[in-house]
Amino acid sequence: MKRRESPWMRLSIVLTPALLLLSSMAGAESLTPTKEGFAETADGVRIHYRLLGPGDAPTLWVGYPWTEGWDRIMQDLGSASRGTDVRRQLLETLTEKYQVLYVDYPRGTGQSTGPLPGDINPDTVAEDYVAVADAAGIDRFVAMGYSWGAGFGIHVASRTKRCAGLAIGGWPVLGAPYVEILEGSGAVSSGLPADTAAGQVMRSNTKFYAYIVADIGSGDWTEEDAVESMRDRAGLLYLYVGSEDVGVPSLNLTLPVAEPIIENKARLEAAGWQVDVIDGYDHMNLTLDAWVPSVLDFLEGKSW
Known part of the structure; x- marks a missing residue:
């Protein structure tokens, strides 16, 4: 029996591609920078940034x-690409x-x-985060980060109220x-050519942790x-981790990441943090849909 096609069905067939196109255009518009430039640091490094989204929002x-x-850099290290679609979706x-x-950082x-010889330290x-915020005309910000980026955030927040x-x-x-990541990062960076971007940035990674261990x-x-x-x-302090997070074994960086977060969850919550442990995920397979909604729920209604 032939199914009759209603006018509403025909309209839906026509509108669906148009709505998808409009949605794509809206997404592209939201990712058009309202401001773009470079922050110049005290030691002469130029850090590229873009401002995206509503200018009157936190x-x-x-x-x-x-x-x-x-x-x-990760592809040069032999790791899989996160992909343009993931970045765009986020x-x-x-x-x-x-x-x-x-921000193009580190x-x-x-x-x-950059990087320059001897940088980067906490x-x-x-100072880099503040320099970029100054250049972009931003007073205060909530720093997002994962893995090394989370380490950046901890050291930034403990040094500046911005x-x-x-x-x-x-x-x-x-x-x-x-100590463990310093040893592992040193082993990775020592095996990379010094004249490559991956080699230079991974040496910065090693130096970053060396400074922290010394401090x-x-x-x-x-x-x-x-x-x-x-x-x-x-x-305004939120920490998340996959319950199976043991670092990045594929780069010989097997580290206790989830374990100390779980052990110290109550201490952090008593100090004003929200700590979420996401069951079944490790360091590398934690997808956006596993953590982004929780972050947005946490930030909902807050201002800074």
């Missing part, structure tokens, strides 16, 4: 690992309600210059395996002091 700092520049989702300060990725990172909060994942705030050893910086310094931002 600002989220978004960089590592959700940039094309870092994606290229940015389109965030810019529905927030202004995004989208130094030496994307259009950002103080440099905090960082109004954190929405980070995949790295412990308390009990972080800094912890000397007592110049401790995780406990960092947590205490962020108490005034209680309610």
